[in-house]
Amino acid sequence: MRDGAHERRRPHAPRRSSGPARRAPPLSPVEAVCAAAVERLKTRLPGKVIVERFPDRPYDYDFEGYEAAALVLYDGSRFDASEQGLREELRLVVSLLVRGLDGENGAYALLADIRAALHGVSLAGSTALRPVEIALEREAQGVWQYRAAFAAAIVAVPVKSARGVALPQFFVPERR
Numbered sequence: 001m002r003d004g005a006h007e008r009r010r011p012h013a014p015r016r017s018s019g020p021a022r023r024a025p026p027l028s029p030v031e032a033v034c035a036a037a038v039e040r041l042k043t044r045l046p047g048k049v050i051v052e053r054f055p056d057r058p059y060d061y062d063f064e065g066y067e068a069a070a071l072v073l074y075d076g077s078r079f080d081a082s083e084q085g086l087r088e089e090l091r092l093v094v095s096l097l098v099r100g101l102d103g104e105n106g107a108y109a110l111l112a113d114i115r116a117a118l119h120g121v122s123l124a125g126s127t128a129l130r131p132v133e134i135a136l137e138r139e140a141q142g143v144w145q146y147r148a149a150f151a152a153a154i155v156a157v158p159v160k161s162a163r164g165v166a167l168p169q170f171f172v173p174e175r176r
Contacts, residue, residue: 029154030074030090032124037072037092044117045070048105054095061097067105068098070114075149079156088156091132094118096146107144114148126152 027035034053041051050066054073063069073093080087094114100106111134120128132149139145 027124029088029124029126030077033090033092033126033152033154034072034074036123037094037118040121040123041070041072041094041114041117045110045113046105049110054093063097067100068096068107068110070110071095071097077156086156087153089151089153090126092118092129092150092152094148094150095137096144096148098144098146099142101144107146111146111148118148118150123152124154126154128152 038051038053045051048067049070050063050068051070052072054071055061058071061069061071071094073095075091075093077088077090080089096107096110096114098105098107098110101108103109115131115134118129119131122128129150129152132151134146134148137145137147
């Protein structure tokens with residue numbers, strides 16, 4: 001007992017292995033950039049805006065209780081053949097769902113905040129993000145949906161490197 005609290009233990013509970021703890025699989029470079037974008041936007045957007053990864057079921061998404069939602073989505077990549085495919089330019093989209101256009105929590109102000117929060121910022125080892133486009137996607141039942149697209153480059157690591165291609169040390173897989 002600690003501090004008057006009773007601990008319950010099952011009799012004859014199996015002991016856990018004292019071997020190495022299982023680690024969560026590492027995030028892919030794309031997942032790491034998306035996660036970093038979500039965290040940065042959470043610190044830069046007003047409190048009445050929910051910031052999350054784009055949902056798996058977007059048509060079921062509801063941002064009730066918030067004035068707006070900023071949803072981060074990976075929108076694809078292009079690869080640079082001139083560098084033996086080692087440069088991947090990814091496109092990151094922030095989908096903004098908002099109920100109004102004007103004011104502090106309106107679309108225009110929030111789009112400016114999103115651009116300012118991500119423009120020129122390097123996330124999870126990427127090059128600095130650059131804005132590509134901001135566009136209205138649709139309006140339905142009083143909800144405006146805008147997309148703010150950004151591009152940045154990351155290193156695209158081949159599964160097996162060709163002869164003569166030197167990979168950065170942190171991308172060389174561990175040998176066991």
